[in-house]
Amino acid sequence: MKITHYLYNTFIIETGDKKIAIDPGGLMFYFFRFTTLIPKSEWESITHIFVTHGDPDHYWHMDRVAKASNAPVICNKTMVRNIGGKALMLGPRDKGLAFTTSVEKFHTISVDETIELDGMSITGIKAVHGPVTFKVGPLSRTFTPGPNERVGWGAIGFNIGLDGKSIVNLGDTLLLEKEWQSIKNPDVLMIPIGGNTIPNTMDEKEAIEAVRIMRPKLVIPCHYNAPALFSKEYGHSDDKMFKEEVEKMGIKCVILQQGDSIEI
Numbered sequence: 001m002k003i004t005h006y007l008y009n010t011f012i013i014e015t016g017d018k019k020i021a022i023d024p025g026g027l028m029f030y031f032f033r034f035t036t037l038i039p040k041s042e043w044e045s046i047t048h049i050f051v052t053h054g055d056p057d058h059y060w061h062m063d064r065v066a067k068a069s070n071a072p073v074i075c076n077k078t079m080v081r082n083i084g085g086k087a088l089m090l091g092p093r094d095k096g097l098a099f100t101t102s103v104e105k106f107h108t109i110s111v112d113e114t115i116e117l118d119g120m121s122i123t124g125i126k127a128v129h130g131p132v133t134f135k136v137g138p139l140s141r142t143f144t145p146g147p148n149e150r151v152g153w154g155a156i157g158f159n160i161g162l163d164g165k166s167i168v169n170l171g172d173t174l175l176l177e178k179e180w181q182s183i184k185n186p187d188v189l190m191i192p193i194g195g196n197t198i199p200n201t202m203d204e205k206e207a208i209e210a211v212r213i214m215r216p217k218l219v220i221p222c223h224y225n226a227p228a229l230f231s232k233e234y235g236h237s238d239d240k241m242f243k244e245e246v247e248k249m250g251i252k253c254v255i256l257q258q259g260d261s262i263e264i
Contacts, residue, residue: 001163002263003188005256007226008057009171010037011190012046015163018118021071022050022158022169022190026060036061043068048118050160051075052171053129054090054153062092063101072105074122076154080108096150111156125157125183127173130200152200159183165264168216172223174199175206180213188264189216193237194224204242211246218264219246219253226258 001015007027013020021042027035038046038061046069051059053076066073079090081099091100109115109124116122129152131144145152157170165187172192191210192201201223202210211219224237239255246253254262 001165002261003167003220003256004259004261005220005222006037006039007258008037009052009169009190009192009223010058011169011222012038012042013160013167018047018120018162019045020048020050020160021046021065023052023058023171024049024061024065025055025057028057034060036064038065040068045069046071048120049073050158050169051079051154052127052157052169053155054079054092055129055151055172056092058171059090059092063089063103066103066105070104072107072117073103074107074109074117074158076124076156077108077110079154080106090153097148097153109156109158119162121161123159123161125159125168125170126176126179127155127157127171128152128176129155129172130174130195132200133198159186168214170210172201175202175210177209177213180210183214186214186216188218188220189214190220190222192223193221193239193242194226197236204237204239204245207242208245211251212249215249216251218262219251220256220262221253222256 004012009023011022024038043065049071088099089101091098111124111126114123129145132151133142143151160167167188168186169190191207193204193207195201195203243253
């Protein structure tokens with residue numbers, strides 16, 4: 001099994017006849033904000049697309065990748081609405097809560113629900129997206145996820161079972177100690193650690209606590225120190241300290257830069 005990281009929470013998992021894309025979003029940095037995180041050369045060969053929530057950095061190119069690959073999209077049930085007798089997904093590039101996008105194939109899932117799909121077992125994991133503050137010079141505005149806010153819409157994590165391994169991706173989430181007690185010893189945990197300055201996710205210390213709860217075999221930190229908006233290191237985090245603390249627990253931790261891969 002090969003896992004490749006493309007900044008934020010964007011990953012490709014390759015094993016057997018599957019090539020899974022997680023959060024095929026856009027690079028939100030200056031005028032490059034529409035640049036795809038997953039190279040276009042990879043799009044056609046994707047077999048499955050997982051979406052953790054509807055923020056642009058996670059979701060911007062979802063429909064385009066789906067069209068190029070004919071791959072099904074797996075997402076939270078709240079990402080799809082029946083409008084005029086037609087199932088429509090939240091529009092990746094629309095403003096607000098506009099459900100405008102038709103996708104040929106999709107499978108929805110709720111928290112704690114398990115579905116079987118193409119030889120995979122997929123369980124929805126509780127995730128809670130934190131508030132996001134945008135700053136431009138002296139001006140700032142904070143968006144708090146809620147029933148009428150686009151930020152964090154549809155937040156959910158996934159426990160993906162395939163080829164005898166379990167892969168946990170939490171998306172963007174705060175620490176949920178009680179809700180994650182049932183997740184035991186996954187083979188891989190992809191976990192956000194960049195909540196120091198912008199508390200939309202866990203910071204390093206909170207992520208370390210989540211690792212203690214789940215006791216995975218391998219940890220891959222994500223969603224930190226990446227270019228976004230007007231910062232070259234949005235979501236600053238001390239990944240070296242995080243890695244050291246995880247390895248003190250006897251758990252392997254690997255830091256993947258953009259385009260780096262690991263085989264397990």
